[in-house]
Amino acid sequence: MSNSAAASRTEGEASRIDVAVIAREVTRHCAAYRDPVPRLALRQLANTLLPYLALCALMLWATASGYGLPVLPLAVPAGGLLVRLFIIQHDCGHGSFFPSRTANDWLGRALSTLTVTPYDSWKRAHALHHASTGDLSRRGTGDIHTLTVREYLALSRWHQLRYRLYRNPFILIVLGSPLNFLLMQRFPSGVGLPWRTAWRDVLVLDLCLVAVMAALAFAVGGIGPVLWVFLPVICVAAWVGGWLFYVQHQYEETVWEGAEAWDFHRSALGGSSYYVLPSVLQWFTGNVGLHHIHHVNSRIPNYRLQECLDGHPTLSQVGRLTLRDSLRCLGLALWDEDARKLIGFSRVRTLQAA
Numbered sequence: 001m002s003n004s005a006a007a008s009r010t011e012g013e014a015s016r017i018d019v020a021v022i023a024r025e026v027t028r029h030c031a032a033y034r035d036p037v038p039r040l041a042l043r044q045l046a047n048t049l050l051p052y053l054a055l056c057a058l059m060l061w062a063t064a065s066g067y068g069l070p071v072l073p074l075a076v077p078a079g080g081l082l083v084r085l086f087i088i089q090h091d092c093g094h095g096s097f098f099p100s101r102t103a104n105d106w107l108g109r110a111l112s113t114l115t116v117t118p119y120d121s122w123k124r125a126h127a128l129h130h131a132s133t134g135d136l137s138r139r140g141t142g143d144i145h146t147l148t149v150r151e152y153l154a155l156s157r158w159h160q161l162r163y164r165l166y167r168n169p170f171i172l173i174v175l176g177s178p179l180n181f182l183l184m185q186r187f188p189s190g191v192g193l194p195w196r197t198a199w200r201d202v203l204v205l206d207l208c209l210v211a212v213m214a215a216l217a218f219a220v221g222g223i224g225p226v227l228w229v230f231l232p233v234i235c236v237a238a239w240v241g242g243w244l245f246y247v248q249h250q251y252e253e254t255v256w257e258g259a260e261a262w263d264f265h266r267s268a269l270g271g272s273s274y275y276v277l278p279s280v281l282q283w284f285t286g287n288v289g290l291h292h293i294h295h296v297n298s299r300i301p302n303y304r305l306q307e308c309l310d311g312h313p314t315l316s317q318v319g320r321l322t323l324r325d326s327l328r329c330l331g332l333a334l335w336d337e338d339a340r341k342l343i344g345f346s347r348v349r350t351l352q353a354a
Helices: 003-033 038-064 068-093 101-115 119-132 149-153 157-166 169-182 195-220 223-249 264-270 279-284 291-296 302-310 323-331 345-353
Strands: 334-336 341-343
Touching (some): 003 264, 003 302, 038 195, 038 223, 038 302, 068 223, 101 119, 169 223, 334 345
């Protein structure tokens, strides 16, 4: 190894140590915000669930009365509220929305009939995602499949094409996100759960969804109006949710490490973005853009993330992505082990030529 390469490697290792130290100090700060506040939780549940149900009822009534097309644009705010309900369910899965574990689990399961996401299976898979974020040796659980440059170049042309198709934004988000919520989640993944438990979790939800859809169809005179309302709403929520999940970890300066160098605190702070959104979008998305804080301490309720951010200057500086910045993330697909950043396929061709 040349002297310059050795020096560069030493500097990189020192930088990783420095960031890990900062991350641990930030972790101590975040711990002060982990306690749920029932008053805030109930207020958030009310100002999200009630408007969502009201919008859906209005859309169902109008559609059944022959005015389905004029009310179709209401699927956008309804989808935004459904994203916010998903964030509440997500907090329940972390045990952070209410102080009571039982209350969290019952609310999470109840909300699953609206988010069409099986609560217990998703909770387990998501916990594994938090435990392995940024670890190259534990990819593939609750995250977007990401190859390194060397892994990609070692593939056959056919498998390279399959990966390129998978990472295409249209396939990954526009098609993939609704398919994931509407179809793939109707079957058990079994991630981290006994097969029988996974089947029970998913089948109970599927039966509940059938019962709810049947009751609504009976009330409005057919299944057509029900599908006309809920399919667009779920698709809007899935697109927003899919995009948010993508930019939370798929940005250029994210962090990936091998098992020997992986550090939970550093990966949590450096491998998760701070998505700076306009206040109205931050409200609809339940502060999930403050994702670096959430990964540092997943027990912080979403309604306390902004308070935590405001309390420490470092948190507003790391992993920042604006709306404009996030659009550039669409072209990223591979982890460059040498440059230590995500790159696009065009950059791989340049590296091959060099």
